[in-house]
Amino acid sequence: MATLTDIGLSAAINIITVFIFLIAFAILRLQPFNDRVYFPKWYLKGLRSSPATSGAFVSKFINLDYRSYIRFLNWMPDALKMPEPELIDHAGLDSAVYLRIYLLGLKIFIPVLFLTWAILVPVNWTNKWLELTHATYSEIDKLSISNIPQGSHRFYTHVVMAYAVTFWTCFALKKEYETVANMRLHFLQSEKRRPDQFTVLVKNVPPDAHESVSEAVEHFFLVNHPDHYLTHQVVLNANKLSKLVEEKKSKRNWLDYYQNKYERNQSKRPLMKTGFLGLWGEKVDAIQHHISEIERLSNEIAEEKENVKNNPKAIMPAAFVSFKTRWAAAVCAQTQQVRNPTLWLTEWAPEPRDVYWQNLPIPYVSLTVRRLVIAVAFFFLTFFFIIPITFVQSLANIEGIEKAVPFLKPIIEVKTIKSFIQGFLPGIALKIFLILLPTILMMMSKFEGFLSISHLERRSASRYYLFNFVNVFLGSVIAGTVLEQLNTFLKQSVNKIPETIGVAIPMKATFFITYIMVDGWSGTAGEILRLKPLIIYHLKNFFLVKTEKDREEAMDPGSIGFNTGEPQIQFYFLIGLIYAVVTPLLIPFILVFFGLAYVVYRHQIINVYNQEYESSAAFWPDVHGRIVAALMISQLLLMGLLSTKEAATSTPFLLALPILTIGFHMYCKGRFEPAFVRYPLQEAMMKDTLERVREPNLNLKGYLQNAYVPPIFKEADSESDDDDNDIDDDGDDKTREKDNVLVPTKRQSRKNTPAPSKMSIINVYNQEYESSAAFWPDVHGRIVAALMISQLLLMGLLSTKEAATSTPFLLALPILTIGFHMYCKGRFEPAFVRYPLQEAMMKDTLERVREPNLNLKGYLQNAYVPPIFKEADSDSDDDDNDIDDDDDDKTREKDNVLVPTKRQSRKNTPAPSKMSVGS
Incomplete structure (x- = not known):
């Protein structure tokens, strides 16, 4: 001690x-x-x-x-x-x-x-x-x-x-x-403008028989984010190319070493053995050997680079998608895109320096x-x-x-x-x-x-x-x-x-x-x-x-x-x-x-x-x-x-x-x-508005175009900037700037799309509300809990029966049941707590086509007026429209105008910081 x-x-x-x-x-x-x-x-x-x-x-x-x-x-x-x-x-x-x-x-x-x-x-x-x-x-x-x-x-x-x-x-x-x-x-x-502020990482893009990954990404975001989508960069499997570039770097370092050695003593050319770690093998001129190796690797890098660009197997079902505003990127990154919560997964893209490129090609399912x-x-x-x-x-x-x-x-x-x-x-x-x-x-x-x-x-x-x-x-x-x-x-x-x-x-x-x-x-x-x-x-x-x-x-x-x-x-x-x-x-x-x-x-x-x-x-x-x-x-x-x-x-x-x-x-x-x-939408909108005022002519697409190009492409061919702009399977430069046009697609008609149901459900009871079956996760969870309780009680019972050989086999059941519950929670529960953006966009589009003259404001005007107001003065419809402090009917329909406010100037509002915060 x-x-x-x-x-x-x-x-x-x-x-x-x-x-x-x-x-x-x-x-x-x-x-x-x-x-x-x-x-x-x-x-x-x-x-x-x-x-x-x-x-x-x-x-x-x-x-x-x-x-x-x-x-x-x-x-x-x-x-x-x-x-x-x-x-x-x-x-x-x-x-x-x-x-x-x-x-x-x-x-x-x-x-x-x-x-x-x-x-x-x-x-x-x-x-x-x-x-x-x-x-x-x-x-x-x-x-x-x-x-x-x-x-x-x-x-x-x-x-x-x-x-x-x-x-x-x-x-x-x-x-x-x-x-x-x-x-x-x-x-x-x-902080200053950065590419990750406008970009989301989209994973698990579903395969499509008629479109490439790049085309599918472009089509999906033009349809579901038509006013905000800007460009995208598909994820490529360039790990083999990365190894070749690293090998070339190593050879160049050795070449520098032998050239420096020769410059110090030019009476004798440096020699080396070509075997393992230079311990055995044929003796050759070290400088010429490394020059030839670098040339060989340069040719292999050029071939592999073309292979990555053109080989569909090298294009992974993921992409970096950039938007016109930070607000749009925040909405996309923080919402569910489609019905199936395991497809079209979105999250904030890391900044380009933070991306670990070697892991991008790993399949999501693994x-x-x-x-x-x-x-x-x-x-x-x-x-x-x-x-x-x-x-x-x-x-x-x-x-x-x-x-x-x-x-x-x-x-x-x-x-x-x-x-x-x-x-x-x-x-x-x-x-x-x-x-x-x-x-x-x-x-x-x-x-x-x-x-x-x-x-x-x-x-x-x-x-x-x-x-x-x-x-x-x-x-x-x-x-x-x-x-x-x-x-x-x-x-x-x-x-x-x-x-x-x-x-x-x-x-x-x-x-x-x-x-x-x-x-x-x-x-x-x-x-x-x-x-x-x-x-x-x-x-x-x-x-x-x-x-x-x-x-x-x-x-x-x-x-x-x-x-x-x-x-x-x-x-x-x-x-x-x-x-x-x-x-x-x-x-x-x-x-x-x-x-x-x-x-x-x-x-x-x-x-x-x-x-x-x-x-x-x-x-x-x-x-x-x-x-x-x-x-x-x-x-x-x-x-x-x-x-x-x-x-x-x-x-x-x-x-x-x-x-x-x-x-x-x-x-x-x-x-x-x-x-x-999460990134607050208010903060994103404020930053977007300030940027539009300060830089009205900003070419954001040019700024974001190559932000998420894998660095290995730039290293592999640093002398050719044009090649770096062309690795997105020819998809990035096809972003349409036109509004209100049909989005072209190569997809055929889907014969397996289910027809509208002809069955009408007759309710005997007069239901007070409609929650769209929001209670089902509770039902499922309680049945799973009952199942686990039965398993635990059975283990307890068998332990009193001195069933030492058979009881251990039951230990796996609660684990498997918990795993099943977690799978169901991740796979199906999002449908009960979130509304997919794709569904909302489809419904909005159909409604605009079917009812182009719909007065939506009139429809919603009194939807959430407390019922007691309607009961108190049911004979006067005008009073019901006037309970919101006379402000509801003053909503402006004009676009791109300053929004009037009755707020006084905030003397305690902090002045803009004079400190330039860098990244």
Whole structure:
């Protein structure tokens, strides 16, 4: 069991490591030859150039100005000076909101630190329970809830603190959710024009025997969105072309390397072997060999490009469809298009930088199978990773090590070595084991078929968080062998699990302290040093760089890495909320992480990271949800812990906390989450109107024409712009601008169209209303519920009959029934809650043809007048038409005129922002 001495040694090692990293960074960043490594963002923006090369030869590589070394730590205040609006303009909303996660951690845990240290630490420390029971303990345990006697009334203090922590955390979360939602809406309203604002991604286009995919898409949107459709770009399967282009890039890099080598020593031509990795095979001239390979690949790329354009099998049943206005795109993206909810699926298109082009060709029907396969694979990955976690925990158990390797006992018992093993080694070992995990999880997400990089990162982050909870937290808390851990959970009732985990939590506080210092302190400081990009840049600069463009490509600015960074932050929220009431000693270590990480990552976002995409902070609901989940886990585990302390009078008061937390989460989900999943039509209309006023002659079609052309086509033939405009199966340029004309189609008459029904239904009863059978989903759901109840009761009955061999076969029935219900819910329920736009357009068109002179306003004038008004004065029809404050009959029929209003000028309306928010 680690003591305060062990923790002190670990803290000293990590603090020294942090200072070494920070000082090394402060010195390396001042050197001219490292400028592109530590300030690549400014180079990519064109706002920074290479340091002056005049003067002494040494000064080209080493900074000889001694005054700059005196101010070598000025990067810290510089990172904090840039105001948030300027940061959004410089790096985007995603980066600015990501930093707010660290600030949220500080906002939550600083008050919690003062509360717990002022109240709980004295309450825990002033007891003698651990001394009286003669238990094995350390000074750290005396500061925790473990030092409170069984059944003590002092547990009421911990219950009150649990309420205080919950209420404060919820308050901070609510304020932050509201702030970020407003920031997102303001950013969307004020940002520059982008292609994704006008574009939706249409998936699962149904096959048509008479039309190509491009023609079918054009026909569908000209018919159902006649006034708003602008153009489209079908999705092409260019994965083979992408591989050829990447291979050509690799060959060109090798060609540059050998040409540079020859220029340095022209007395000898460079040679290479043509076999595997150049280890064997025929020796040839390296330069000529790569030139011929590049020519061969260029021919293959040209052939494959033509094949992709002309081969129907390369055209996928999906398309990017662009509209004339943001309002029209919002309507299309947020509505159901046809009766069958699995066809013509629409969603907001990711911005072009965010599209993960390799996944676009994946058939829609295979996505469910892929995700099921990955769910099973993730389960086994999580389970089998318990093996290395158990090994890490064994390092913290000195007795276990001495028992396994008794000949090392004299060395292990040396005080310094023993402190090192218990205080530092477990944290660094766990960090090493987790290095490959993000790559594995990202590969899983890609296999699932998500279509945007942001969605891939969010999916990978959610799995990483779940993995951390199961393996790093639960696997570390419940120490023992893999089989012992599995046996613990399988051979006890579900309501005993919080109790089992709760008992072990105080004993593992020292392990998490060491993990926070290694991963949170040293790991964060190591991030700013950028050792790996530094080495790679100088290797490329020496062997491959010939021009300034080559030097720019050698830079590796990287990005925030949401899929790895956010789960790490969430894990510290989890640990902090769990131990806030149990062992408050952890809180200062977590606060050091949040403070250090905020400064470091703010510097990196300003000077280094070049964000790959902009999702307008679409990830915040995930951040909020995980913190709420951590809060609920902390409450359940505290209940489990108190139940083992015989605190029967105080524990029941905690039952309300999870219920209140769920209610808070549901409120936030309903109040703020829509801002992250839908785009308000009012906002879209306002932005469209302003743009029409400011740019009346904007050629929007020209702006959007090639926005969603796969980048690989541009790379494959960057010298031929004309080819890029022609890859849409000759369909994009055929958009008709004429209004009120029949849309040409190649379809034949559909003989299988059902004729109108001749059966008339006679009602005996006089039905008060007509809901169009809206009740059927309830009927279906209750029958499915009855079916599941029968299955569960049958399992219960058979279990009393000692039918151990036959009962397990029933376990699959509830799972299959739930799967059937989910299928029916997705396939048929939309018909009861949404009205397809195609149906509405067909009905409107027929009505205009049959009744061209219909006075629709007169028909609707009094449709929703309260019946009591009609009854009160049934003799006066005029009065019924005049109850809407004399305004109903003033509706203007004119088009394109300003709408009169009685509103006064709003003095509190914010002035247009002078800040130019970039994407």
